[in-house]
Amino acid sequence: MTARKLAVVTAGLSQPSSTRLLADRLTEATVRALDGVEVEITVVELRDVAQDVTNNLLTGFASPRLDAAIQAVTGADGLIAVTPIFTTSYSGLFKSFVDVLDPQALTGMPVLLGATGGTERHSLAIDYAMRPLFSYLHAVALPTGVYAASSDWGSADGLSDRIERAASELAAQVRTSDRAQNIRDPFALPEGFSPVGAFGAQ
Amino acid sequence: MQFGIFTVSDVTTDPTDDTTPTEGERIKALVTIAKKAEEVGLDVFALGEHHNPPFVSSSPTTMLGYIAAQTTDLILSTSTTLITTNDPVKIAEDYAMLQHLADGRVDVMMGRGNTGPVYPWFGKDIRDGIPLAIENYALLHRLWREDFVDWQGQYRTPLQGFQSTPRPLDGVPPFVWHGSIRSPEIAEQAAYYGDGFFANNIFWPKEHYMRLISYYRQRFEHYGHGTAAQAIVGLGGQAFMRAKSQDAVNEFRPYFDNAPVYGHGPSMEDFTAQTPLTVGSPQEVIDKYAGMREHFGDYQRQLFLMDHAGLPLKTVLEQLDILGEEVVPVLRKEFAVNRPADVPEGPTHTALVAKRDAAAVSLAESSLVEPAETAEVTA
Numbered sequence: 001m002t003a004r005k006l007a008v009v010t011a012g013l014s015q016p017s018s019t020r021l022l023a024d025r026l027t028e029a030t031v032r033a034l035d036g037v038e039v040e041i042t043v044v045e046l047r048d049v050a051q052d053v054t055n056n057l058l059t060g061f062a063s064p065r066l067d068a069a070i071q072a073v074t075g076a077d078g079l080i081a082v083t084p085i086f087t088t089s090y091s092g093l094f095k096s097f098v099d100v101l102d103p104q105a106l107t108g109m110p111v112l113l114g115a116t117g118g119t120e121r122h123s124l125a126i127d128y129a130m131r132p133l134f135s136y137l138h139a140v141a142l143p144t145g146v147y148a149a150s151s152d153w154g155s156a157d158g159l160s161d162r163i164e165r166a167a168s169e170l171a172a173q174v175r176t177s178d179r180a181q182n183i184r185d186p187f188a189l190p191e192g193f194s195p196v197g198a199f200g201a202q
Numbered sequence: 203m204q205f206g207i208f209t210v211s212d213v214t215t216d217p218t219d220d221t222t223p224t225e226g227e228r229i230k231a232l233v234t235i236a237k238k239a240e241e242v243g244l245d246v247f248a249l250g251e252h253h254n255p256p257f258v259s260s261s262p263t264t265m266l267g268y269i270a271a272q273t274t275d276l277i278l279s280t281s282t283t284l285i286t287t288n289d290p291v292k293i294a295e296d297y298a299m300l301q302h303l304a305d306g307r308v309d310v311m312m313g314r315g316n317t318g319p320v321y322p323w324f325g326k327d328i329r330d331g332i333p334l335a336i337e338n339y340a341l342l343h344r345l346w347r348e349d350f351v352d353w354q355g356q357y358r359t360p361l362q363g364f365q366s367t368p369r370p371l372d373g374v375p376p377f378v379w380h381g382s383i384r385s386p387e388i389a390e391q392a393a394y395y396g397d398g399f400f401a402n403n404i405f406w407p408k409e410h411y412m413r414l415i416s417y418y419r420q421r422f423e424h425y426g427h428g429t430a431a432q433a434i435v436g437l438g439g440q441a442f443m444r445a446k447s448q449d450a451v452n453e454f455r456p457y458f459d460n461a462p463v464y465g466h467g468p469s470m471e472d473f474t475a476q477t478p479l480t481v482g483s484p485q486e487v488i489d490k491y492a493g494m495r496e497h498f499g500d501y502q503r504q505l506f507l508m509d510h511a512g513l514p515l516k517t518v519l520e521q522l523d524i525l526g527e528e529v530v531p532v533l534r535k536e537f538a539v540n541r542p543a544d545v546p547e548g549p550t551h552t553a554l555v556a557k558r559d560a561a562a563v564s565l566a567e568s569s570l571v572e573p574a575e576t577a578e579v580t581a
Contacts, residue, residue: 055472058467059463189386189387198356199354
């Protein structure tokens with residue numbers, strides 16, 4: 001079996017960040033759940049490419065560093081996407097990164113949604129903000145999202161169970177995915193395209 | 203190999219002294235710049251088309267006709283002509299008229315435009331951008347080649363027995379380039395007709411355009427217009443030069459940092475590393491552009507954007523002096539080295555007339571042998 005590619009996008013701004021901490025926990029659990037399947041993991045810390053993301057918004061093209069991150073994310077078999085919740089939603093940096101992706105690039109991508117926040121009151125942000133975003137992109141957002149409030153890191157139960165459940169859902173998708181092996185032709189013409197138009201050369 | 207300049211006709215505040223030319227001043231400056239291009243030995247002046255401020259070029263053939271009257275050798279072109287929102291009948295008429303007035307020194311670059319509201323302003327839907335470009339050009343192509351055209355399409359009123367006037371000069375339409383920065387459909391269209399393909403590569407990294415141009419070349423060969431190496435390719439470019447490299451960097455930086463397209467984004471150093479923009483000595487510009495054909499193959503036309511970001515007219519004219527006197531003569535020699543003899547030169551009316559006449563002769567000769575074949579060739 002060929003190695004599966006797993007991409008991890010984490011939008012935490014501090015270092016170390018609890019967002020990265022959650023991303024790492026989700027990644028470890030997913031690898032465990034994949035049980036023996038070889039996995040190549042690419043972690044994209046958006047903080048490291050924050051300037052490049054802004055420049056891409058302004059110029060329309062990705063720097064080589066950002067392009068490498070985009071290729072790793074869009075060419076993966078599965079994606080773990082974790083953002084802090086700011087002012088009731090995903091962070092601006094997280095959304096900006098999603099905005100520079102080709103809108104078709106995540107089609108069919110299994111995505112484990114994760115989020116962190118100061119209090120558990122924002123836990124539904126995964127379902128009212130993140131989930132519609134990935135639905136729009138035709139990604140496969142997995143049923144279990146994992147929200148970690150500050151208090152969860154000092155709690156004996158709950159978070160670990162959610163991580164394990166979400167990871168097993170992602171692992172099941174990644175195990176059978178052939179996404180990373182698909183070769184996409186950037187010059188594929190739309191079906192039925194004619195260089196003289198629908199009415200022909202007349 | 204043709205060298206020239208292209209302009210978007212923007213009215214932009216000079217960030218170093220906060221002055222802004224009036225529309226009238228900018229329009230006259232464009233004429234001065236075009237005449238300067240001829241004076242310093244450049245081959246082409248290409249003018250954009252826009253329908254919103256801060257751009258002044260809404261009526262390219264008016265300006266190009268005015269420039270044609272004051273020049274003798276300069277090829278007048280566009281960058282681009284909006285094939286999506288203009289009526290192709292009017293394009294056929296306007297540019298045939300310009301072609302006559304300019305004694306054939308005219309070609310046209312088709313583009314879709316990147317300003318969303320222009321579509322609804324002209325009664326179109328931006329989601330139809332590609333189909334409009336395809337269908338409108340299919341009609342334009344016929345209007346220039348057939349005396350009487352019956353036409354039905356999706357986007358304009360049908361035509362019965364319509365003749366666009368004036369007929370193209372010497373019966374040979376202006377050469378057409380198709381400009382695109384990302385759409386394979388437009389590269390396919392250019393290849394299908396055997397037209398030129400212009401990749402305005404000035405804002406993005408070369409790898410993207412290497413793939414796009416390579417695709418166009420392959421399709422050009424597929425449609426039987428020649429080998430991939432013989433496809434007609436044009437590229438954009440940008441430069442700012444002073445005798446001392448650091449002087450160029452210091453002088454251009456405030457313009458770069460505030461430029462409408464890339465200002466307040468990447469550093470000038472990053473941008474020059476990732477795109478064709480070259481800020482430095484004339485030799486640095488020569489080195490950068492002499493290397494282009496290694497990435498894109500031997501090509502036919504190189505256009506430079508020289509008059510944007512609020513640069514004052516005086517500076518632009520100085521830049522054209524450097525470009526015409528120090529850079530282009532060296533590039534002409536560099537591009538001629540090891541250029542295969544069967545790679546076409548940049549398109550001119552004279553060459554197109556000669557090619558048409560040669561084809562007619564060979565057709566006449568072959569028709570003596572196989573008369574049945576001629577119908578297909580003339581169709």
